[in-house]
């Protein structure tokens with residue numbers, strides 16, 4: 409699997425124009441995405457289950473054998489695919505590969521035993537623990553305690569809802585789309601089918617944005633008529649929020665291709681912003697800004713519900729590297745701000761090193777003071793407003809319908825420049 413072998417993000421592997429998924433029609437590609445999504449979301453359980461039938465490690469020269477077994481096991485254990493179909497596709501796929509062909513018999517035997525023992529295996533597994541890498545689980549226990557960590561890991565097992573930010577009339581759009589309005593103002597639905605086929609997409613009435621991701625821009629308060637920099641802006645969810653709120657927005661991102669998506673998204677929404685392709689670390693704007701939003705690059709461990717590949721791809725060393733980068737971008741952002749101006753720093757990470765720990769360092773070294781976040785600014789949801797910061801967790805906003813529960817894990821803090 410490209411994600412595991414090449415350390416490639418799931419979405420980019422599936423959408424790549426040079427990859428094996430290119431030839432599939434949209435329905436088949438959707439199915440492939442679902443199978444690979446489950447394969448990653450439930451990776452620990454799948455490996456544990458397969459390990460029960462494999463006495464030793466698979467031989468190195470077995471081609472795609474591990475991936476064939478893993479993907480078939482995902483279907484047998486967690487998907488509504490007939491067992492015989494999952495087994496025979498796996499055997500045929502092995503047969504078609506020069507190296508895996510020699511293990512056809514093993515594929516058949518292991519998967520058949522898995523179909524027979526599925527219920528007993530699933531009943532014996534600790535799904536919450538098995539599907540989270542040890543290093544992440546241990547970090548979260550230190551930062552959030554055992555009970556909250558278990559709730560976070562349990563939330564990662566659910567398919568997330570589709571959250572939309574609407575230009576106006578959330579209640580009207582929730583009704584038209586069959587969704588609900590969250591206390592924070594986002595519209596939430598259980599997604600079926602392609603997003604661009606939903607009412608209001610073509611008319612540019614809303615854009616897709618996790619409800620937690622929609623909160624940091626709100627912390628800038630009234631931005632009507634202000635000169636606002638949106639740093640690290642692509643694909644532009646927060647740029648759109650600021651533009652709808654009446655700000656003159658300058659959206660900066662280092663990645664030209666992603667910046668193109670900002671322009672496309674703004675075009676569909678009928679919104680305007682200046683876009684600048686630049687590295688925030690070295691960008692020299694010709695003026696100071698009234699307000700700045702810095703959505704810094706991060707480990708994205710708050711988005712594991714939506715991107716289960718993050719749990720597989722990230723390493724502890726990534727957090728240290730990113731924390732150093734975030735501190736330097738925060739210092740640059742502070743230097744671009746007018747005295748008295750507001751700066752919101754945020755990341756979609758659950759790691760304190762990329763959130764809370766950045767604050768003490770910034771207050772000690774930069775001309776900034778803290779402007780605590782109040783619950784009423786984020787829909788009155790006390791739980792997501794912790795110690796004057798915004799801290800959302802995947803286990804927040806529970807709902808009786810599990811598929812309408814949860815939030816991405818975000819951190820945001822607001823500063824004022826002295």
Ligand SMILES: C[S@@+](CC[C@H](N)C(=O)[O-])C[C@H]1O[C@@H](n2cnc3c(N)ncnc32)[C@H](O)[C@@H]1O
Nearest residue numbers: 640641642643644645646662663687688703705
């Ligand atoms: C978390 S995403 C931003 C999401 C975006 N703010 C939104 O709400 O849609 C981080 C972005 O930072 C950009 N980025 C990373 N390092 C950067 C840098 N040094 N300067 C500018 N942009 C950077 C990446 O290209 C990526 O688009």
